[in-house]
Amino acid sequence: xxxxxxxxxxxxxxxxxxxxxxxxxxxxxxxxxxxxxxxxxxxxxxxxxxxxxxxxxxxxxxxxxxxxxxxxxxxxxxxxxxxxxxxxxxxxxxx
Amino acid sequence: xxxxxxxxxxxxxxxxxxxxxxxxxxxxxxxxxxxxxxxxxxxxxxxxxxxxxxxxxxxxxxxxxxxxxxxxxxxxxxxxxxxxxxxxxxxxxxxxxxxxxxxxxxxxxxxxxxxxxxxxxxxxxxxxxxxxxxxxxxxxxxxxxxxxxxxxxxxxxxxxxxxxxxxxxxxxxxxxxxxxxxxxxxxxxxxxxxxxxxxxxxxxxxxxxxxxxxxxxxxxxxxxxxxxxxxxxxxxxxxxxxxxxxxxxxxxxxxxxxxxxxxxxxxxxxxxxxxxxxxxxxxxxxxxxxxxxxxxxxxxxxxxxxxxxxxxxxxxxxxxxxxxxxxxxxxxxxxxxxxxxxxxxxxxxxxxxxxxxxxxxxxxxxxxxxxxxxxxxxxxxxxxxxxxxxxxxxxxxxxxxxxxxxxxxxxxxxxxxxxxxxxxxxxxxxxxxxxxxxxxxxxxxxxxxxxxxxxxxxxxxxxxxxxxxxxxxxxxxxxxxxxx
Numbered sequence: 001x002x003x004x005x006x007x008x009x010x011x012x013x014x015x016x017x018x019x020x021x022x023x024x025x026x027x028x029x030x031x032x033x034x035x036x037x038x039x040x041x042x043x044x045x046x047x048x049x050x051x052x053x054x055x056x057x058x059x060x061x062x063x064x065x066x067x068x069x070x071x072x073x074x075x076x077x078x079x080x081x082x083x084x085x086x087x088x089x090x091x092x093x094x095x
Numbered sequence: 096x097x098x099x100x101x102x103x104x105x106x107x108x109x110x111x112x113x114x115x116x117x118x119x120x121x122x123x124x125x126x127x128x129x130x131x132x133x134x135x136x137x138x139x140x141x142x143x144x145x146x147x148x149x150x151x152x153x154x155x156x157x158x159x160x161x162x163x164x165x166x167x168x169x170x171x172x173x174x175x176x177x178x179x180x181x182x183x184x185x186x187x188x189x190x191x192x193x194x195x196x197x198x199x200x201x202x203x204x205x206x207x208x209x210x211x212x213x214x215x216x217x218x219x220x221x222x223x224x225x226x227x228x229x230x231x232x233x234x235x236x237x238x239x240x241x242x243x244x245x246x247x248x249x250x251x252x253x254x255x256x257x258x259x260x261x262x263x264x265x266x267x268x269x270x271x272x273x274x275x276x277x278x279x280x281x282x283x284x285x286x287x288x289x290x291x292x293x294x295x296x297x298x299x300x301x302x303x304x305x306x307x308x309x310x311x312x313x314x315x316x317x318x319x320x321x322x323x324x325x326x327x328x329x330x331x332x333x334x335x336x337x338x339x340x341x342x343x344x345x346x347x348x349x350x351x352x353x354x355x356x357x358x359x360x361x362x363x364x365x366x367x368x369x370x371x372x373x374x375x376x377x378x379x380x381x382x383x384x385x386x387x388x389x390x391x392x393x394x395x396x397x398x399x400x401x402x403x404x405x406x407x408x409x410x411x412x413x414x415x416x417x418x419x420x421x422x423x424x425x426x427x428x429x430x431x432x433x434x435x436x437x438x439x440x441x442x443x444x445x446x447x448x449x450x451x452x453x454x455x456x457x458x459x460x461x462x463x464x465x466x467x468x469x470x471x472x473x474x475x476x477x478x479x480x481x482x483x484x485x486x487x488x489x490x491x492x493x494x495x496x497x498x499x500x501x502x503x504x505x506x507x508x509x510x511x512x513x514x515x516x517x518x519x520x521x522x523x524x525x526x527x528x529x530x531x532x533x534x535x536x537x538x539x540x541x542x543x544x545x546x547x548x549x550x551x552x553x554x555x556x557x558x559x560x561x562x563x564x565x566x567x568x569x570x571x572x573x574x575x576x577x578x579x
Binding site (some may be wrong): 006010014016042044053054058059060062063064065066067068069070071073075076077082085086088089090091092093095 | 155
């Protein structure tokens with residue numbers, strides 16, 4: 001599978017990454033090469049084999065339903081570029 | 096029930112599927128130990144996991160798994176012993192992770208069904224496509240500042256069950272009945288409080304139209320409907336819009352539309368044009384969720400009696416009509432109240448009192464079943480007094496009003512105010528004799544064939560005895576005297 005310029009532009013916009021038009025061709029080649037490298041895995045026949053999600057036989061760890069976190073507004077907001085009355089402030093997102 | 100809409104080019108029908116987001120009742124969030132209470136100060140219930148700080152890892156709350164499985168069983172659905180959490184990628188200011196942890200190809204619950212009790216007494220089955228667990232997003236406030244949006248992450252990471260129906264509904268009323276029934280089931284299970292005003296139950300509607308007999312046409316998804324009334328309005332408006340569009344030669348595009356409750360219309364959310372490319376992939380931070388058959392069957396064995404079963408039992412045990420039973424079981428508290436009143440008594444009478452005079456007074460006074468104007472015990476005692484002929488049905492209504500006013504037991508009120516029914520045939524005979532003597536003209540009229548006058552005599556006797564004479568006894572004695 002190879003990607004063209006249009007696909008790369010769409011991926012960049014979905015990821016909110018700004019890409020200049022003159023860079024699109026080069027990125028298309030690079031990304032296509034990465035895809036081709038990974039696609040080698042398709043050569044292995046995996047019919048009837050369940051996907052392996054972990055090398056160790058681990059169970060999904062669970063927590064009990066207890067409140068033991070939160071309650072620290074100042075830590076949560078510590079890195080916020082802007083805040084007011086306990087809220088994060090961000091550029092207006094209007095629908 | 097199918098509703099046909101007349102268009103200029105012929106008949107159309109609606110096809111409706113619903114996605115309900117139900118907030119799971121739990122103390123802590125789906126993947127963190129922060130609290131889930133509604134209406135707390137902004138960002139006070141946020142852990143570093145919910146704020147998506149680098150390096151923080153999600154750990155699943157076992158109560159949320161339990162609630163999802165219970166709900167699945169309550170919807171008579173298949174429980175998937177293996178399910179997988181996936182990332183649904185999109186950017187929004189109130190989604191700090193840049194993705195929502197959800198379930199995609201392998202949800203925890205598969206196909207099930209909900210039975211709708213329609214107001215005309217009929218039932219309709221609506222298929223459930225799936226139920227999956229996912230995180231809620233934070234909340235954005237856009238009206239606090241001219242150039243900024245305010246973000247509160249308290250809701251971020253709270254567990255939701257997304258319950259997706261099959262496109263089985265054909266009119267707005269069915270959609271509303273479906274949501275009401277689903278809400279009732281969730282409340283019986285205790286897996287969601289069903290509070291639409293606080294957003295613990297939210298609903299999106301997928302609406303398309305077609306000519307009868309056709310396959311499915313393109314649908315639009317309506318968001319932002321937060322009451323059953325708005326849901327019906329939004330569906331109706333949207334179906335009409337699509338029909339008009341087709342009839343003008345246009346095409347419906349698959350898109351998300353917002354319902355504007357003030358204008359009663361839906362409009363396109365153009366800002367989300369690209370949003371449908373979510374690029375789901377399995378979340379590498381979470382192993383698949385596996386359940387044992389023993390775990391599922393233990394939950395199944397422990398399910399409470401659900402609305403459908405209770406309705407069936409009420410019809411069977413209390414000989415109620417399916418409609419009456421349906422009304423009583425919709426809220427568990429109402430059903431419990433009824434059962435306390437009806438136990439060992441005439442169930443039909445109990446039902447009439449609970450859904451009639453009692454419900455009317457409750458509405459009039461703005462009270463709730465949790466804070467009733469008359470206790471179930473007292474209402475039951477009132478029915479006993481009617482059953483053993485201590486008071487007549489007419490006097491009972493008077494006693495009931497006194498019970499509402501004073502909160503006293505009916506027996507005390509009847510005694511204190513001398514409302515006891517007169518069953519002494521001597522006293523009744525005397526009252527009848529007096530009436531017949533005073534109305535000798537009417538007696539002759541009756542005897543010469545004017546049967547209708549019987550009611551007049553009964554009325555006079557009841558009036559003279561202050562309504563306390565036993566009506567059956569009055570009828571009996573009166574008939575004998577008039578015939579004789």
